[in-house]
Amino acid sequence: MFKRYLAVLLAFAALALAACSDQKAGEPGAETAEKQAEEVITISYANFPPASTFPCIQMERWADEVEKRTDGRVKVETYPGGTLLSAKNMYRGVLEGQADIGCLSLPYYPGVFPALLSVNLPVGFTNATTASLTLWDLYSKLQPDEMKNVKVVTTFTSAPSNIMSKEPVRSLEDLQGMELRASGALLKMLELMGAKPVGMPMSQTPEALQKGVVKGLVSSLEVLKDFNFAELCRYETITNLPVYPFAVVMNEDRWNSLPDDVKKVIDDLGREQAEWTGNYMDAHIDEALEWSKKNHQIEIYTLSKEDRDRIAEIGEGIVDDWKAEAEKSGLDADAILRDLMAFKGKYEERFPE
Numbered sequence: 001m002f003k004r005y006l007a008v009l010l011a012f013a014a015l016a017l018a019a020c021s022d023q024k025a026g027e028p029g030a031e032t033a034e035k036q037a038e039e040v041i042t043i044s045y046a047n048f049p050p051a052s053t054f055p056c057i058q059m060e061r062w063a064d065e066v067e068k069r070t071d072g073r074v075k076v077e078t079y080p081g082g083t084l085l086s087a088k089n090m091y092r093g094v095l096e097g098q099a100d101i102g103c104l105s106l107p108y109y110p111g112v113f114p115a116l117l118s119v120n121l122p123v124g125f126t127n128a129t130t131a132s133l134t135l136w137d138l139y140s141k142l143q144p145d146e147m148k149n150v151k152v153v154t155t156f157t158s159a160p161s162n163i164m165s166k167e168p169v170r171s172l173e174d175l176q177g178m179e180l181r182a183s184g185a186l187l188k189m190l191e192l193m194g195a196k197p198v199g200m201p202m203s204q205t206p207e208a209l210q211k212g213v214v215k216g217l218v219s220s221l222e223v224l225k226d227f228n229f230a231e232l233c234r235y236e237t238i239t240n241l242p243v244y245p246f247a248v249v250m251n252e253d254r255w256n257s258l259p260d261d262v263k264k265v266i267d268d269l270g271r272e273q274a275e276w277t278g279n280y281m282d283a284h285i286d287e288a289l290e291w292s293k294k295n296h297q298i299e300i301y302t303l304s305k306e307d308r309d310r311i312a313e314i315g316e317g318i319v320d321d322w323k324a325e326a327e328k329s330g331l332d333a334d335a336i337l338r339d340l341m342a343f344k345g346k347y348e349e350r351f352p353e
């Protein structure tokens with residue numbers, strides 16, 4: 001009896017020992033690292049305009065690159081067209097973790113991003129590649145406080161903005177009292193040019209145009225094709241108004257939770273993605289214009305020297321207003337503008353028109 005009892009006891013002791021030694025041999029740290037390496041990390045990415053538009057085209061490219069460069073360990077679930085977060089809810093949604101990543105059009109948030117909104121000023125950008133890289137360099141150099149609660153994944157801009165309207169705008173005279181959809185620094189500019197600007201995100205513009213709330217819009221011209229605006233707005237006036245800066249931002253806790261090698265893949269892509277998007281945008285505008293001429297017989301106007309000079313003069317006032325606002329937020333506005341113009345000059349040499 002006692003012998004049997006002893007045997008059972010010994011068997012238990014052996015089992016317990018085996019379990020202990022097993023744990024030691026497996027080295028818990030190595031095991032979790034191994035597990036982490038096998039686990040698929042899913043990242044959600046919200047965007048506000050439709051899938052066919054450039055902010056979403058660049059999102060899909062970024063998602064593909066991250067999946068490729070992490071050998072499929074990271075899966076990016078993309079949500080175009082406001083299916084996860086709308087244009088105006090994007091920033092709060094990312095801060096609160098409703099989406100891991102969100103695409104912000106900075107001018108849609110007046111007063112929130114004063115330093116980077118300098119890229120929305122009328123400083124004469126001629127293409128999106130130059131402006132996107134300038135924005136990236138400016139962000140990288142300034143690391144402004146306004147972005148301290150998120151991880152900036154990449155930045156990019158649209159191309160310079162022009163007028164697309166249902167009625168021809170051949171001169172500033174034709175613009176008087178015309179309701180035009182815009183956002184950011186363009187609102188004040190258009191008002192001073194005599195138009196009636198109506199502020200709203202791009203995603204609400206198709207409905208506003210359909211319903212006649214606005215008679216046109218001011219944006220980069222690729223939207224003629226991507227939203228089929230060429231059908232309603234057959235008249236385009238080249239004004240070379242400001243570009244719109246965008247920032248793709250990630251929830252900070254989510255960023256901190258990522259393994260270092262995944263962080264590195266994302267960091268390495270930041271600048272490259274800015275340039276890719278600028279290139280895509282610049283090439284796509286040419287294509288969209290061709291398409292619009294062919295399918296909707298659009299007409300393109302340029303303004304007289306007198307009107308262009310008037311717009312340039314209005315632009316100077318807009319820069320002064322921004323300076324005053326930026327200084328109120330405690331920023332060194334002159335230093336920011338100096339950096340901005342230096343980066344712009346550098347990229348203009350590399351990407352002339």
Ligand code: DTR
Pocket residue numbers: 049053054055105158161182183201202203218219220223244
């Ligand atoms: N022009 C800005 C930015 C912009 C240009 N193309 C698109 C397409 C979809 C969304 C935004 C934009 C604007 O009007 O918002």
